[in-house]
Amino acid sequence: MSSRVSCIAAVAVWVLGACGGGSDHNPNATPTPTTSTITVSGRVVNNWKNPIAAMPVVVSGKPPLVTDGNGRFSVSDVTPPYDVSVVHIGSKTATIYKGLTRTDPVLVGTSDAVTAQTANLSGSMSGVSLPQPALHNTLVVVMAPDSGYGSNFASAAGAYAFPSFRWYGSPNTTGAIYALQVRYSATGAPAEYKAYGKRENVALANGGTFAGQNVRLNPIPNGNVSGSVSMAAGYTLTGKGIFLQLSPDYSMALETDYTSALTFSYVTPNIGPPALTLYASARKAGGVGATVYRRGVPATAAGIAMNIPAGPELSLPADGANGVATTTQFNWSAFAGGVHAAEFYSDAPNKPTYIIYTAGISTTIPDLSAVGLGLPSSTPYKWAVLGLAPINNVDQLAVDAGFWGLFATLPGDSSLVSSTERTFNTGP
Numbered sequence: 539m540s541s542r543v544s545c546i547a548a549v550a551v552w553v554l555g556a557c558g559g560g561s562d563h564n565p566n567a568t569p570t571p572t573t574s575t576i577t578v579s580g581r582v583v584n585n586w587k588n589p590i591a592a593m594p595v596v597v598s599g600k601p602p603l604v605t606d607g608n609g610r611f612s613v614s615d616v617t618p619p620y621d622v623s624v625v626h627i628g629s630k631t632a633t634i635y636k637g638l639t640r641t642d643p644v645l646v647g648t649s650d651a652v653t654a655q656t657a658n659l660s661g662s663m664s665g666v667s668l669p670q671p672a673l674h675n676t677l678v679v680v681m682a683p684d685s686g687y688g689s690n691f692a693s694a695a696g697a698y699a700f701p702s703f704r705w706y707g708s709p710n711t712t713g714a715i716y717a718l719q720v721r722y723s724a725t726g727a728p729a730e731y732k733a734y735g736k737r738e739n740v741a742l743a744n745g746g747t748f749a750g751q752n753v754r755l756n757p758i759p760n761g762n763v764s765g766s767v768s769m770a771a772g773y774t775l776t777g778k779g780i781f782l783q784l785s786p787d788y789s790m791a792l793e794t795d796y797t798s799a800l801t802f803s804y805v806t807p808n809i810g811p812p813a814l815t816l817y818a819s820a821r822k823a824g825g826v827g828a829t830v831y832r833r834g835v836p837a838t839a840a841g842i843a844m845n846i847p848a849g850p851e852l853s854l855p856a857d858g859a860n861g862v863a864t865t866t867q868f869n870w871s872a873f874a875g876g877v878h879a880a881e882f883y884s885d886a887p888n889k890p891t892y893i894i895y896t897a898g899i900s901t902t903i904p905d906l907s908a909v910g911l912g913l914p915s916s917t918p919y920k921w922a923v924l925g926l927a928p929i930n931n932v933d934q935l936a937v938d939a940g941f942w943g944l945f946a947t948l949p950g951d952s953s954l955v956s957s958t959e960r961t962f963n964t965g966p
Contacts, residue, residue: 576641579612580936581605582624584649586684586706587938593647594625594909602909625909626650630888632911634904636896640933646940654704655711655744661751663696666719666733670694673722674732676755681788682713682742689790692717709744716784717753718807728793731807734758763814763835764803765842773820773828773846780804781815783833786947789815808837818844825958826851832951847874849955850899850923861965864905864913868921872899873955876927877935884919895941897931917964925955 578597582590582605589609596602597613598621605611618639624647625632631648663676670676676692686705692698698717705711715737723729733755740751767778779794792814793804806814814835821827826849832842851871855862868880880901882892890911894901903913926945929935935944945954 575615575617576639577612577614578616578620578622578638578641578643580610580622580643580645581938582609582611582645582647583938584652585646585940585942586652588649588652588707590624590647590649594627595645596623596625596904596906596909598622621904623904623906623909625906625911627910630890630911632890632892632904632906634892634894635932635936636894636901637898637932638936640936643933643936644938645936646938646943652706654706655709656702656704657742657744658699658701658747658749659703659715659740659742659751660697660699660701660749661715661737661753662698663692663717663719663735663753663755665735665755666696668694668696670696670719671721673724673729674719675722676717676719677790678753679716679784679788679790680713680740681716681784682711682740683707684711686711686713687788703742705742711742713740713742714738715740715751715753716790717755718782718790719755727795728805730805731758731760734807734809759808761806761808761837762803762840763806763816763838763842764801764840765816765844766801767818767844767846768800769818769820769828769846770822770848773822773826773848774798775800775846776819776821776827778802778816778818778844780806781817782807782809783813783815785812806837816842816844818846820846822849826956828953828955830951830953831948833949847927847953847955849873850878850925850957852921852923852957852960855960855962857960857962859962862903862919862962863965864903867900867902869900870923870957873925873927875930876925876953876955877929877932879924879926879941880921881924882919882921884914884917886917889914889917889919895932895935913964915964916966918961919964920959920961922959923957925953927953 582593591607593605595611619637621636623634624645626648633647678698680688682705684705684707688700688703717735719732720728721730735753735755737753777796780792781789783789816832819829828846828849830846850873854869877897880894
């Protein structure tokens with residue numbers, strides 16, 4: 539099994555802490571009522587919500603077109619539900635949204651590499667005993683719009699530094715710095731959260747050095763969060779943990795537990811409005827994995843039940859199938875309450891990748907030869923399926939946050955699942 543699938547739980551935890559950016563569209567919007575035809579006026583953006591110009595777009599049943607300078611496109615006389623593909627020729631990646639009905643989709647496509655902006659950021663802590671006593675450490679998180687995120691520990695003397703803090707987008711941005719002092723037990727688990735502080739409205743500019751960004755910490759009370767984990771039959775617990783949700787977009791990892799215990803009890807920082815996020819991951823023999831999240835948890839709560847769902851099971855075609863074409867049906871078991879992302883990719887050089895979002899449990903690989911991304915002949919491929927809940931339909935996914943952005947910000951309970959990986963060979 540490739541790292542693309544086997545690392546899904548680790549990627550999910552990283553995204554939870556490091557990905558930012560809520561959507562300016564409502565992910566819970568209801569589908570547009572079906573009429574005979576509609577005009578689809580959409581946008582294509584990258585992972586940082588910047589518009590992608592000159593991006594080929596293919597709406598089912600219509601000739602290909604390209605986006606304008608603002609990433610916009612418009613197609614009339616479209617019969618819903620419709621499929622739409624956005625194609626990045628350079629990386630040979632197609633992103634396909636199946637079964638859309640909304641008239642205003644925002645589609646997240648692959649873009650050319652985005653240059654990172656960087657700044658040198660440093661400062662020190664005050665309000666706590668320095669040097670820090672034994673078994674004490676101070677977690678420091680810096681975050682900014684456009685996926686700016688960094689985490690580090692302050693030194694024993696209370697100094698911190700981010701010599702190459704990165705963000706994407708405008709050369710000038712405004713960030714925030716958060717600091718949390720923790721006393722650890724001899725086993726390395728947090729035993730007490732001693733103090734917390736933040737510094738907001740930190741002006742940053744690409745290439746600049748910003749010293750003296752000091753943060754004062756104040757003593758905080760502690761709470762406790764406890765509960766239990768259950769999972770589908772045949773699954774084994776692989777990890778669980780807790781985050782401090784600093785904003786809707788960013789969080790700070792507090793504790794990760796890789797034991798097999800099905801109960802948990804975490805000491806927590808009680809600092810007011812920032813809430814907590816719990817997660818628990820499990821895996822089935824063969825590689826199917828699932829992670830469940832509980833967001834909005836208060837600092838003190840008991841009896842929390844974390845129920846890990848079953849992931850999708852691939853059914854057809856059989857592993858190692860030959861003669862696969864754009865008419866071949868790929869099938870898998872349903873993932874309750876969510877949408878799927880089926881991905882088809884090859885280790886052979888310079889071959890197309892297809893990422894297909896669908897609420898269904900089957901798909902074909904679209905024929906995109908009209909835009910130079912046809913399925914190559916006699917080529918080995920792999921495929922796997924992810925699932926994200928709670929999302930009722932692909933219309934809710936067609937917002938500027940995209941699949942991973944929605945995953946990081948869905949309120950309440952959500953889950954991310956992954957299938958095993960299978961191989962196939964395309965026909966001659």
